[in-house]
Amino acid sequence: MMFKSSIYDRLQQVRPAEPEAPVTKLRSDYRTDTLCLLEGVALTSAGAVAKGQLPSSAAAEISATLRGPDGYGLLVHEIALGQAGASPASGEQVARLDRRHQRLETLIQALIIDALLMLEALPEGAPFDIVLSAPIRHASLVEGFIARLRETVAATPFADALGSVSHRAAAEQDLHELLAAEASGGMPHVIWLSVDSLLFDSSVSELSRRGQLAYASRPSGLFPGEAVAALLFERLAPDSPAPLQGWQVPLAATLTHPARGSRELRRSPAPLMQLIERQWPVQAENDEHASTREPFEPMRLVMDSLGLPGRAVEAGTSLMNRWPGLDMIEDGTTLDSFCGWPGDAWLALALVLAIAELEDNDSALVVSLRDDTRTRVLTLTPCAG
DSSP states (O other): OTTSSOHHHHHHTSOOOOSSOOOOOOBSOOOSSEEEEEEEEEEETTEEEETTBOOOOOOOEEEEEEEOTTSSEEEEOOOOGGGGTOOOOOSHHHHTSOHHHHHHHHHHHHHHHHHHHGGGGSOTTOOEEEEEEOOOOOHHHHHHHHHHHHHHHHTSTTGGGEEEEEEOOOTTOOHHHHTOOBTTBBOSEEEEEEEEEOOSHHHHHHHHHTTOBOBTTBOSSBOBOEEEEEEEEEEOOTTSOOOSSSEEEEOOEEEEOSOTTOHHHHTSOOHHHHHHHHHSOOOOTTOTTGGGSOOOOOSEEEESOTTSTTHHHHHHHHHHHHOTTOOTTTSEEEHHHHHOBOGGGHHHHHHHHHHHTOOTTOOEEEEEOOSSSEEEEEEEEESOO
16 A cells, blocks of 8 residues: 555565666657556545555535635645645755745655655666656746655655656656657666646636636536646567566557537547447447457546536447446546546546456557547557467
């Protein structure tokens, strides 16, 4: 279980590093169309999430400071850091940050040790990079976040294995571009650390501007939340053997379409149904090529935003038509009802939730319906075999 002992207790349990420095394995020819997801951990308002550890959904609570457009207090999802054994980030540099950036720093520090402990599953001294995705609003602040991450890693047995630490914005960026090695090369493994908090006026205003904020007089929408998630990926080289563990994550399947609810879209099948029919067509029973088609049937389902108008009906109709055995409640998790809307951290958290209760040989599907004019799905299938 995460967060049940202090950082120092957990570090004492890490095997000591070999005295010689690890061999550098910089490469720049990794595949750009697929990644292998090995493990993930996250911290949410519902609690800690990890492989074999999925808490119950959290109930939203009335914010003491945030109000909706109707003047009433907003229902929000806030992470209870005291229960996680973490405390607010401190230090002279952190003290000069504004409240939102201080919160991001605190969330990062609350998870970073558990993120590093995922490296225990790799060969001793295996080199790795770190990619940080956080809504850091000023380029001048990025250097400080990266420096503090390096300082934290330097105090652990994983210090000598650390390659590059970079900041890359997660919003609207493809996962594979986000985690691609730098032009000068990158390590075979990469930790993606993604964090966001919407519990501030500027974030609430942005949700309201998009017409997606849920408040007392209009409960249909998204409740502001926050999350920090870390995932350990293996970058795949053309000549490297197929990993024996983890899940392959190919490029996302994306469909751009007229706005949901528009007259033009109502005349055609739902976007998610169109995407499923395109990516995973049903084989006819008498199709002589049916036995050669790569099968895909998700055992776990993660959706981003069923609280928005029309999304639940679209998801239910489309998914059940294609996979009648898939139970959206028993086999699925929805981010906005699980822990509120986590902003730019939604994809990293969705991937952690997808593998939390996934067996090694099973597959999962991540569905994004939040955008009015774009639908996106990612698949997770076993790397081995």
